[in-house]
Amino acid sequence: MRSIIPVILSGGSGTRLWPISTAASPKQFIALAGEESLLQQTVRRARAAGLVQAPILIANRGHDALLGEQLRAIHCMPARLIFEPVGRNTAPAIAMAALEAPSPDALLLVMPSDHVIADVPAFAAAIERAAPQAAAGWLVTFGITPDHPETGYGYIRCGEAICQGVHQVDRFVEKPDSDRAARMIAEGGHCWKAGIFLLRADAFLEAMRLHAPAMLTAVEAALASATREGRRIDPDADAFAAIPADSIDYAVLEKAARVAVVPTAMGWSDLGSWDALHAIGSRDEADNLSEGEVKALDSRNCLFKSTGPRIAAIGVSDLIVVATGDTVLIAPRGRSQDVRRLAGQESPSATREAATAS
Incomplete structure (x- = not known):
C-alpha cells in the first residue's frame, strides 16, 4: 500500500x-x-x-x-x-x-x-x-x-x-x-x-x-x-x-x-446528479435535504440548496430547488440527469473564465 x-x-x-x-x-x-x-x-x-x-x-x-x-x-x-x-x-x-x-x-x-x-x-x-x-x-x-x-x-x-x-x-x-x-x-x-x-x-x-x-x-x-x-x-x-x-x-x-x-x-x-446528493445527504423526517437559507412547510422528499437567496417552500413534494446568486434551478426529482442540458447555457463570461490559458 x-x-x-x-x-x-x-x-x-x-x-x-x-x-x-x-x-x-x-x-x-x-x-x-x-x-x-x-x-x-x-x-x-x-x-x-x-x-x-x-x-x-x-x-x-x-x-x-x-x-x-x-x-x-x-x-x-x-x-x-x-x-x-x-x-x-x-x-x-x-x-x-x-x-x-x-x-x-x-x-x-x-x-x-x-x-x-x-x-x-x-x-x-x-x-x-x-x-x-x-x-x-x-x-x-x-x-x-x-x-x-x-x-x-x-x-x-x-x-x-x-x-x-x-x-x-x-x-x-x-x-x-x-x-x-x-x-x-x-x-x-x-x-x-x-x-x-x-x-x-x-x-x-x-x-x-x-x-x-x-x-x-x-x-x-x-x-x-x-x-x-x-x-x-x-x-x-x-x-x-x-x-x-x-x-x-x-x-x-x-x-x-x-x-x-x-x-x-x-x-x-459519484455525486453525478442532484438526486444522488439527496440520496447520501442528511435528510429530515420529511425526507427533505436542506442546505443554506431554507424554510420549508408541509413539503416532502425535496432537495433545497441555496448559496444565495433564501428558499421558501410550502406544500411541495419531489422537487429539486437550487439557488445561487443569479440562478434558480427547479426540477422534479428523477429528472436531475437532464440538468447538463441547461448547463451549456451558462453565461459566456463563466465559460471564458474557465477557458483562460487554454
Missing part, C-alpha cells in the same frame, strides 16, 4: 450539478458532502487508506489557481501536477500519469476527484485485494455492489474468480434501461462501474500501445514538447489538441485480455 501512487483526475466539469457546479468552478472544488471540497476529501481519503506517496494530479489548466489554493489548504504537494489545455477524457489523462510515473512497474491507483466514499476501511481492503493482480500486470477496476437497478451507471459482469474477491471481467455493459438493470440485479454477478482503477504503469502503456497506438503516440508527443517547471507539467497545447479523446473503458479495457474487477461495497457515490 505504501508504494501505490494515487493518480487523481480533476479535469471534469460537473455539469449535472449546475448551477452550483460551473465551468469556472466545477463540483470537485465544492464542499458538497462535508466541510471540505470533494477534491480535498479525495486526497485525504488516499492518505487514510494507507497511500502515503505524493499523488499525481491531472487537472484543467483553467483551474490552476483554484487547485493550488485547495491543495495548499490541506498541505498536499503533488509528485506531478499535469495541466490539460483541453479535455481529452480519461485514457489520455491516465497515459500521461503512467508516462510520468517514477518507474515502469509503479502501481497507480487512478480515481476521480469528485466522488464520495463513506467506508474508507472497505476502500483500503479493496485496494489490498487488487494490488497483487495489478502487480502481476492485470488491469484492475473496482465495481460497486449495486443496491438498486440504477440506469445512470455502466455495469460490469463478473466472470471467473481469479482469487478471493477478484474476478476476471466477463464484459462491460452500457448504461441499461430500467428493465435490463432490474434483470441484471436479479441475476447477480453485476457491479456498477466506479471509475477507479489500479494499474501497473508499464502494463497500461503496453495495452495502450496494442489497442490505442495513435492515442499513445499523440500523448507522448504532447509530453515531449511540454513546458516543465519543478513538479508542474504543461503539455504543448497544439500537440495536446491532436490527441484522440476517449475513455479508458472504450480505448483499452473493453479490448484488453487481462482485465479484473474487485467488487466492493464502500459507501460510494
Whole structure:
C-alpha cells in the first residue's frame, strides 16, 4: 500500500450539478458532502487508506489557481501536477500519469476527484485485494455492489474468480434501461462501474500501445514538447489538441485480455446528479435535504440548496430547488440527469473564465 501512487483526475466539469457546479468552478472544488471540497476529501481519503506517496494530479489548466489554493489548504504537494489545455477524457489523462510515473512497474491507483466514499476501511481492503493482480500486470477496476437497478451507471459482469474477491471481467455493459438493470440485479454477478482503477504503469502503456497506438503516440508527443517547471507539467497545447479523446473503458479495457474487477461495497457515490446528493445527504423526517437559507412547510422528499437567496417552500413534494446568486434551478426529482442540458447555457463570461490559458 505504501508504494501505490494515487493518480487523481480533476479535469471534469460537473455539469449535472449546475448551477452550483460551473465551468469556472466545477463540483470537485465544492464542499458538497462535508466541510471540505470533494477534491480535498479525495486526497485525504488516499492518505487514510494507507497511500502515503505524493499523488499525481491531472487537472484543467483553467483551474490552476483554484487547485493550488485547495491543495495548499490541506498541505498536499503533488509528485506531478499535469495541466490539460483541453479535455481529452480519461485514457489520455491516465497515459500521461503512467508516462510520468517514477518507474515502469509503479502501481497507480487512478480515481476521480469528485466522488464520495463513506467506508474508507472497505476502500483500503479493496485496494489490498487488487494490488497483487495489478502487480502481476492485470488491469484492475473496482465495481460497486449495486443496491438498486440504477440506469445512470455502466455495469460490469463478473466472470471467473481469479482469487478471493477478484474476478476476471466477463464484459462491460452500457448504461441499461430500467428493465435490463432490474434483470441484471436479479441475476447477480453485476457491479456498477466506479471509475477507479489500479494499474501497473508499464502494463497500461503496453495495452495502450496494442489497442490505442495513435492515442499513445499523440500523448507522448504532447509530453515531449511540454513546458516543465519543478513538479508542474504543461503539455504543448497544439500537440495536446491532436490527441484522440476517449475513455479508458472504450480505448483499452473493453479490448484488453487481462482485465479484473474487485467488487466492493464502500459507501460510494459519484455525486453525478442532484438526486444522488439527496440520496447520501442528511435528510429530515420529511425526507427533505436542506442546505443554506431554507424554510420549508408541509413539503416532502425535496432537495433545497441555496448559496444565495433564501428558499421558501410550502406544500411541495419531489422537487429539486437550487439557488445561487443569479440562478434558480427547479426540477422534479428523477429528472436531475437532464440538468447538463441547461448547463451549456451558462453565461459566456463563466465559460471564458474557465477557458483562460487554454
